[in-house]
Amino acid sequence: MAMEAEKTKKEQKQPSEKKQEVVIAIKGLKKSFGEKHVLKNINLEVHRGENVVILGRSGTGKSVTIQCIVGMLKPDGGSVKVFGDEVADMSEKELKALRIKIGFLFQSGALYDSMTVRENLEFPLTRVLKIKDRDEIDRRVEEALDSVGLLEAIDKMPSDLSGGMRKRAGLARTIIVEPQIILYDEPTTGLDPITSREISDLILSIQKKQKTSSIIITHDMECARIASDRVVIMDDGEYIAEGTFDELHKSKEKIVGSYFKDIS
Numbered sequence: 001m002a003m004e005a006e007k008t009k010k011e012q013k014q015p016s017e018k019k020q021e022v023v024i025a026i027k028g029l030k031k032s033f034g035e036k037h038v039l040k041n042i043n044l045e046v047h048r049g050e051n052v053v054i055l056g057r058s059g060t061g062k063s064v065t066i067q068c069i070v071g072m073l074k075p076d077g078g079s080v081k082v083f084g085d086e087v088a089d090m091s092e093k094e095l096k097a098l099r100i101k102i103g104f105l106f107q108s109g110a111l112y113d114s115m116t117v118r119e120n121l122e123f124p125l126t127r128v129l130k131i132k133d134r135d136e137i138d139r140r141v142e143e144a145l146d147s148v149g150l151l152e153a154i155d156k157m158p159s160d161l162s163g164g165m166r167k168r169a170g171l172a173r174t175i176i177v178e179p180q181i182i183l184y185d186e187p188t189t190g191l192d193p194i195t196s197r198e199i200s201d202l203i204l205s206i207q208k209k210q211k212t213s214s215i216i217i218t219h220d221m222e223c224a225r226i227a228s229d230r231v232v233i234m235d236d237g238e239y240i241a242e243g244t245f246d247e248l249h250k251s252k253e254k255i256v257g258s259y260f261k262d263i264s
């Protein structure tokens with residue numbers, strides 16, 4: 001009987017659901033460090049072209065989750081599949097190939113301080129994609145900088161850039177290899193509200209322009225509002241709520257409400 005009811009429910013849902021390709025599939029993910037059980041049971045699917053925002057208190061394991069996605073950390077249990085392949089089973093060579101498809105924007109922006117902005121952007125083209133054609137390199141560097149509004153800073157050193165400009169340069173370096181997935185770890189942290197908004201708008205425009213799928217970890221609710229198609233809230237090693245920004249905004253759940261209490 002119960003199965004019957006389940007089936008009917010699924011059948012009823014189908015017409016409104018478009019068939020979507022899953023690019024990241026996380027099931028029952030567990031990760032501990034010694035006695036510290038950080039990820040207890042993480043379940044998440046990211047569809048092609050979708051921006052998923054992860055909210056959660058500091059130290060709940062948001063960064064650990066994305067490190068499992070790129071194979072920098074090995075899970076203790078469960079499954080993390082990217083484009084259908086289990087990350088934990090990949091060889092070093094396969095991981096390298098995976099990391100070309102996945103752009104990773106670190107919190108610090110992580111530019112090389114001894115290189116100009118241009119050289120920072122050339123690096124992934126020449127070292128990772130092994131592109132040798134000078135014209136193609138110049139064109140792609142200029143295009144990437146232009147799309148983050150930073151073309152005029154092409155010959156500057158990172159130390160001459162403001163925090164917001166460094167973030168943009170980091171973003172340009174992430175998108176220059178045209179990754180299919182981008183993982184953003186706190187892209188707006190440490191920026192003023194106006195610059196944060198610009199970065200959030202950029203994240204949205206990259207999604208639209210390059211059809212990327214993204215996970216965006218943030219504490220910035222304005223960024224969540226602007227950039228997300230879907231939001232998940234993480235607490236005590238699990239995802240405890242999921243929905244669109246507006247759905248969660250209306251939620252009566254106490255923990256969910258605590259994230260939205262200052263939002264009009």
Ligand SMILES: Nc1ncnc2c1ncn2[C@@H]1O[C@H](COP(=O)(O)OP(=O)(O)OP(=O)(O)O)[C@@H](O)[C@H]1O
Pocket residue numbers: 033038056057058059060061062063064065
């Ligand atoms: N390589 C590691 N070795 C040991 N412990 C780790 C390691 N990486 C993360 N941890 C621990 O796992 C927990 C979760 O860390 P994580 O960085 O994922 O938190 P977070 O949710 O990203 O927090 P924040 O919002 O502050 O960035 C923390 O207690 C951290 O100390």
Ligand SMILES: [Mg+2]
Pocket residue numbers: 062063064185
């Ligand atoms: Mg973190």
